[in-house]
Amino acid sequence: MENRPDQRVPALLEAAPPPRLGGDEALVFVDHSGRRARGVHLIGAVVVVLCTLWLVGVVSGMVGSGFPGARLHALQLHAALPHLHPPRVETRELLAENAAIREREADLVSAGPRAPCPPASARANPAAAPRRGSYGSSARRSARAACSTKLSLHREGTRLT
Amino acid sequence: VKAPTFGRSAAPPPKTVARGAVFTDTSGNRRRLPPAHHVIVGFATLMIVVLLLVDGLTTKTLGSAGTDSASRDAPLASSAPILVSDGHGGLVSHQPPPGKRIALTFDDGPSQAWTPRILTILEREHVTATFFEIGANAVRAPALTRRLVRNGFELGNHTFTHPDLAAIPSWERELQIDMTESAFSGIVGVRTRLVRPPYASTPDAITSKQIAAWGEIAAKGYTIAVTNYDTRDWDQPGVGSIVAAATPAGEQGGIVMMHDGGGRRSETVAALPRIISVLRRRGFQFVTVSELAGIPRSVAMMPVTASQHLRGELFVGMLGVSRSVTSVLRTIVLAVAILVALRMLFVLTLAWVQVRRSRARERNSAFAPPVSIVVPAYNEAVGIERCVRSLAGSIYPSPFEVIVIDDGSTDGTGEVVEELDLDGVCVIRQENAGKPVALNVGLVAAAHDIVVTVDGDTVFEPDSLLHLVAPFVEPDVGAVSGNTKVGNRAGLLGRWQHIEYVMAYNLDRRMYEMLDCMPTVPGAIGAFRRTALLDVGGVSGATLAEDTDVTMAIGRGQWRVVYAEDARAWTEAPSTLRGLWRQRCRWSYGTLQSLWKHRASFWRPGEGSIGRRALPYMLLFQVLLPLAAPLIDLFAIYSILFLDPLPILAFWLAFNLCQFALAWFAFGWDGESRRPLWSLPLQQLVYRQLMYLVVIDSVMVALMGTHLSWHRHARTGEVQVAQPPSR
Numbered sequence: 001m002e003n004r005p006d007q008r009v010p011a012l013l014e015a016a017p018p019p020r021l022g023g024d025e026a027l028v029f030v031d032h033s034g035r036r037a038r039g040v041h042l043i044g045a046v047v048v049v050l051c052t053l054w055l056v057g058v059v060s061g062m063v064g065s066g067f068p069g070a071r072l073h074a075l076q077l078h079a080a081l082p083h084l085h086p087p088r089v090e091t092r093e094l095l096a097e098n099a100a101i102r103e104r105e106a107d108l109v110s111a112g113p114r115a116p117c118p119p120a121s122a123r124a125n126p127a128a129a130p131r132r133g134s135y136g137s138s139a140r141r142s143a144r145a146a147c148s149t150k151l152s153l154h155r156e157g158t159r160l161t
Numbered sequence: 162v163k164a165p166t167f168g169r170s171a172a173p174p175p176k177t178v179a180r181g182a183v184f185t186d187t188s189g190n191r192r193r194l195p196p197a198h199h200v201i202v203g204f205a206t207l208m209i210v211v212l213l214l215v216d217g218l219t220t221k222t223l224g225s226a227g228t229d230s231a232s233r234d235a236p237l238a239s240s241a242p243i244l245v246s247d248g249h250g251g252l253v254s255h256q257p258p259p260g261k262r263i264a265l266t267f268d269d270g271p272s273q274a275w276t277p278r279i280l281t282i283l284e285r286e287h288v289t290a291t292f293f294e295i296g297a298n299a300v301r302a303p304a305l306t307r308r309l310v311r312n313g314f315e316l317g318n319h320t321f322t323h324p325d326l327a328a329i330p331s332w333e334r335e336l337q338i339d340m341t342e343s344a345f346s347g348i349v350g351v352r353t354r355l356v357r358p359p360y361a362s363t364p365d366a367i368t369s370k371q372i373a374a375w376g377e378i379a380a381k382g383y384t385i386a387v388t389n390y391d392t393r394d395w396d397q398p399g400v401g402s403i404v405a406a407a408t409p410a411g412e413q414g415g416i417v418m419m420h421d422g423g424g425r426r427s428e429t430v431a432a433l434p435r436i437i438s439v440l441r442r443r444g445f446q447f448v449t450v451s452e453l454a455g456i457p458r459s460v461a462m463m464p465v466t467a468s469q470h471l472r473g474e475l476f477v478g479m480l481g482v483s484r485s486v487t488s489v490l491r492t493i494v495l496a497v498a499i500l501v502a503l504r505m506l507f508v509l510t511l512a513w514v515q516v517r518r519s520r521a522r523e524r525n526s527a528f529a530p531p532v533s534i535v536v537p538a539y540n541e542a543v544g545i546e547r548c549v550r551s552l553a554g555s556i557y558p559s560p561f562e563v564i565v566i567d568d569g570s571t572d573g574t575g576e577v578v579e580e581l582d583l584d585g586v587c588v589i590r591q592e593n594a595g596k597p598v599a600l601n602v603g604l605v606a607a608a609h610d611i612v613v614t615v616d617g618d619t620v621f622e623p624d625s626l627l628h629l630v631a632p633f634v635e636p637d638v639g640a641v642s643g644n645t646k647v648g649n650r651a652g653l654l655g656r657w658q659h660i661e662y663v664m665a666y667n668l669d670r671r672m673y674e675m676l677d678c679m680p681t682v683p684g685a686i687g688a689f690r691r692t693a694l695l696d697v698g699g700v701s702g703a704t705l706a707e708d709t710d711v712t713m714a715i716g717r718g719q720w721r722v723v724y725a726e727d728a729r730a731w732t733e734a735p736s737t738l739r740g741l742w743r744q745r746c747r748w749s750y751g752t753l754q755s756l757w758k759h760r761a762s763f764w765r766p767g768e769g770s771i772g773r774r775a776l777p778y779m780l781l782f783q784v785l786l787p788l789a790a791p792l793i794d795l796f797a798i799y800s801i802l803f804l805d806p807l808p809i810l811a812f813w814l815a816f817n818l819c820q821f822a823l824a825w826f827a828f829g830w831d832g833e834s835r836r837p838l839w840s841l842p843l844q845q846l847v848y849r850q851l852m853y854l855v856v857i858d859s860v861m862v863a864l865m866g867t868h869l870s871w872h873r874h875a876r877t878g879e880v881q882v883a884q885p886p887s888r
Contacts (some may be wrong), residue, residue, distance in 0.1 A: 023363045028703050028754035031866025037197070040865045044201045054479050061343035061476020062336055107854050 180630040205213060206791065209490070213795060216487040217803035219321060219340065219480055220297050236372060238365040242387040242416050243454040246379035252372050254364075257455055259389075262455045263445045265290040265407075265436075266388065266416055268357060269395075270321055271298055271422035272306035276421045278430045280308065286437050291386075292449040293357040296321035298422055300480050303348040311842065315449040316462060317355035317386065318342060323423070326358045327374040338378055340476070347473025351462040354384050355450055361387045362418070384461075386450045389415025394429045403432035404439060414445055416453065417781030419489030460657045464488060494796050498812070504782060505819050508668045509826060515671035516830050519726065524644020528634040532561040534613040535603030538628075539597050540583045542572040543615030543731060544880065548582060548619055553583045555626040565617075566603050569593025574617070595703035596684070596738045604691065604699055613688045620648065620731040620880050621686070624700055629728035639693030639720025640727070641669060642679060643686030644831070648731035648880030654741065655850045658734040660824060666825035670724045679722035679776035681709040681754075693720045700794035704758060705869060713759045716771040726831070729745045742855065747780040748785075749859040750869050756780060757863075787856035794850065816840050 033035070198689065237244070240257035265283075270276045271294055283290055292309055294316060299306045310316060320337040321344070329337075342352050356377055361367070364387055367375075375385050392406040407417045417436070419429050440447070451461030465473065497795050534552050538545055545565070563586040567575035577589045591602060604612060611630055615621070621849040625643065632641045644666050647659040663832055673679040682689070687708065694700070697714035704710045716722055735741040762772030821841055828835045862869050 026703065027451070027868070028758050029750075029863045030864055030868050032868070036864065036866035040861075041197060042199070044197075044204070051204075054482055057475040057479030058483070060472050061347075061479070062340055081807065129472060 172432075180712035181666070183756070188746065196867075197487070198858065198865055198867070199748075202857055202861055209792070209795060210249055212483050212486055213490075213799045214540035215480075215622065216483050217799055219300075219752075219787050220484070220803075234369055235277060235365045235367065236369055237367045237881075240364045240388055242364050243450065244375070244385040244387070246382075247377060248380075248458075249379065250373065252376050252379055252385060253301075256453065259453055261412060261414050261443075261445050262448045262453055263409075263440055264294060264416045264448050264450045266357070266450060267291075267318070267421040267429075268293045268359075268385070269298070269323065270294055271302045271309070272422035273302055273305070273691060275426040275430060276305050276309075278313075279421045279426075279433060280305075280312070282430070282433050282437075283314070283411075284312060288432070288437055288447045288619075289449050289725060290447070291317050291355065293317035293319035293386075294341075294345075295323050295422065296320050296337075296344040298485060299341070299344050299348060300477050301484075303477065306345070306348045311655060312460075314352065315355070315458070316345060316353045316358055316449060317450065318345070318353050318383070319357050320359055323359045324740060326359050327368070327371045328377070331377060334374060334377060334384045338383070338459040343473045343476040344480075345473070346469045347475070347477035349761070350465050350470050351470070351474075354382065354456070354461050354463070354769065355386050356383045357386050359387075362391045368389050384454060384456065385520035386416065386454070388418035392417065392419050392432075392651045393430075394426070394432070395420050395424060397425065397428050400428050400432045400435070404430055404435045407432070408438045408439055408443075409445075414453075416450060418646030420626050433482070447723050464882050468581055490792055491796070494788050497793060500781070500786065501698050501816070505823055511675040512671035512826070512830070513667045513723075515675045519671075528631055529559045530611050530630065530633065531559050531609040531628055532557070532611045532613055532626065533609045533691075534561060534563045534594040534602075534615060534626075535600060535607060536563065536565045536617055537568055537599035537603065538565055538570060538574050538578075538595070539568040539593065540570045540572045540574060542570070543877065544572045544618040544620075545574050545577050546617065547880065548617055548621075549578055549581060549583065550588055551621040551623075552615060552626075553581075553586055555621060556623045556624065557630075558624045560609075561626065562587070562608060564589060564606050566591065566599040566601040568596065568607075590718065593682065595702055595708045597700040600700040601706070604694055607691060611689045612691050613686075613696065615730065616685045616732060618687045618733045618880070619645075620882055622729050622731075622882065625686065625728045627729055628725050629686065632725055633688070633690060635721070637719075637721045638677075638723055639690050639715045640682045640722045641688040642682040642712075642722065643688070643730050644724075644726050645683050645685045646731045647734045648882065649733055649736060649877070650837065650881070651879070652736065653840060653843070654736060654738065654848075655734055656840050657844050658741070659727070659734065659837055660841060660844065661777050662734075662846075663825045663831050663833055664824055666724075666824060667726070667830045670728075671767070671830075674722075674724045676770070677721065678716065678770040678776045678778075679724065680713055680716070680775040680779060681772065682708075682712045682722060684708045686728060687712075689715070690720070694720065696720075701709040703745045704751045704754035706755050709752055709755040710758060713755055713762070713771050713775070714762060716775070717759065717762050717765075717768040731880050733877065733880045736853065736877060744849065745852065745855040746858055746869070749855050750862055752758045752779065752783060753859055753863050784856060787853040788860060789817075790849070791857070803829045813845075817845065846856040 187199075215569065228423065237252065237254075241254040242251075243256040244252040244254050247253035265288065267276075267279060267290060270279075276292075280605075282288075292314055294306060296318075306316070317339060318341045321340040322337065324333070324337060338356065346352055356375075356378055358371070358378075361371075379385050390407055390409065390742055392403045392405045398406075403419070407419070415535050418432070420426055420619065437447075447456070449461075451458055453462075500874045513519060536545075536548060536552070539546070545768050549565065555561070563583075565575070565578045565586065566579075567587045567588055567590045569590075578586065578588050588684070589602060589606060591599065600614060604820065611633055613626065613629060629641055629643050632638050646660060647655060647662050649655045650659045670679065684707070689711075693715045694711070696718050697711060700707050701714070712722055735744050741875050755777055758770065759776065762768035763776055765772065797809050797813065800806060821838065824838050824841055825835060828838065
């Protein structure tokens, strides 16, 4: 029984213990100071910030500005109104014009009885009808002209819904 | 036996661990914060998904192409081609008669190949034109868009990715227009009011469905410009046909539609000078679309505000980033696919040669020196009896001893063994100190020169010991790897592991032997020359994969490590995904540790077989490829969503066929039934993902320096030893 391993181990260990039994070997990769983990966290945070910036850039580009209805309104009026001169309308002018048109329309509504429109016969007369596509200054336009503009929009356009 | 000096190496783990730690919330419930590396990996995956989605949405066409011609009506048949909103969701034209004015328009650009040629012709002839650009193309070729605007050409919006606007939902329609507008804002600092919907032609081809869709866009202030003269040049009908189609029959001009992108446009380039020449001869004047519509240029192409420009620049820049990253990812995926294919071929060839050689080689079966079998065991009460009985029952002509090292078990493992009272079997008890220490104690206690190491849940076949020791007849053999078999194959998880084990042992190990760079002698069944083990200082506890670590150390020490295919041992594989995850995390992390620990062998002379063969191979195929593997899955989904799904499905099928072929050979060489191979394709769906997530997790743990403890999976003792295969 003296030769049994469990009996000979203590003596063997005492005589010549293998170096690995001491347990003094450091674990590979393990950083008990936590410095590396903090570094990774920092890199992670930087990546998160960069990714967020990227996402904000992309998402912000996906939201367009559109063309506000006011400008559309003015543009359509321009396209339909009779004018004598070639176009020289800048955006700012269009907006100002549109505001003026709206103001006049509001005035007309608040004034009670509507301003008289041209007779139907005049509207139906092609000679009297404005030539499409010509432009001009909007400053001289009257409330009557604004009214006829609305009519011409309905008459000349191919309305589809 | 008391061994107070034995212990796990290293210092205790950090005192405070914010993430991964269990805490009690305000409601008194115990919760666990996800470990930081899981958060990082989750975020990275999410970002790749978002990046691919953005790339897919911004470069590929979504929605069906073309318009349903079966239900075609023509409500705008008599209308002019420049349309605005009628204020009621429909479209109306206020376009004045064009007279003898022609607006040349080009769609689908800019294209690096064709747009410059068209621009050169137009600039040479002093002809103006309107370019309806695709936003995604403009982002890819911003210089061309800038050149267009700088040289006085007009810009129109042709959506971002050219979908049929009538076939996509309202939100996507809006997105298509808005993104293109942002791109133009960033590139040239203008917003264009002109929009030409893709697949638009002449007004008589516009359907009610298209009117409803385009009406929404027009309601926002955009002007829809279709065409009077559709040259159909995209169909490449011939230069003559294009010239004829672009030439008005009478005196009324209008809009001519051609294309400078989206395909081969050589006919368009050839036809353009002739069109210009013919129209000039007939007295037509060239104008832009906005001139034809009577819209001032400054209204058609409005300068953007500083904030809109900045936002546009940001958008274009970020899309550039996503394109670059996607391009890099795509290259990685391609490289991975090529590497995987090459590896399959390489492994199969070498394994085949090894099989031929090993079958031809007659090892001296009479070589049977005395052997010490060391069984480190911690809480192995469930399976230790079968293990020890199988070892004690080995058919072996020489004396052998079985030393069970009870590593501080609390389930009575040591008592189970002692109660067996088998001849030649003894138990050594120690305080729980870990497997490496237990193995070293076994090494100290071993009386013989050949030391066989066996896990406590493993069952030997009667002749396994003989086959395992036989290769030591060659004096330069320092270690021998046995053939581990999965003993619990009943469930799908067991079957998958069985397939994996058979393929790993019959392909990879054979290849390693051929290359003389075996990196691992498995803990379940391995044999070592005692001298070789003592040469490397015993088994190290510096890694969680002590078997890989010690095998690499022996390989670096000029010893040969070989594979004994007939030395089979049946082990219990994890039967739950959680157990498998834990086991593989340990293996993967341990392998990483071993690779790092033995990195010096790469440049040290005389250690090349491990350093310059096993290390690079393992780094590439066990670390880097699994790290890139999620990209393959994500790109597969990306391709199905945004590209033609057929090539990716073909690739998938080919990959599975190759895997199947490899498995077929491996099972044949191992004498295993091929019936479980039906579950191989399913392995690609859950198992493969689990395996690469394990590697990602391990890499993150390694990077962060976190202490990973040894998790052992719960044993059930369900190990079935199949009949030895017949070859």
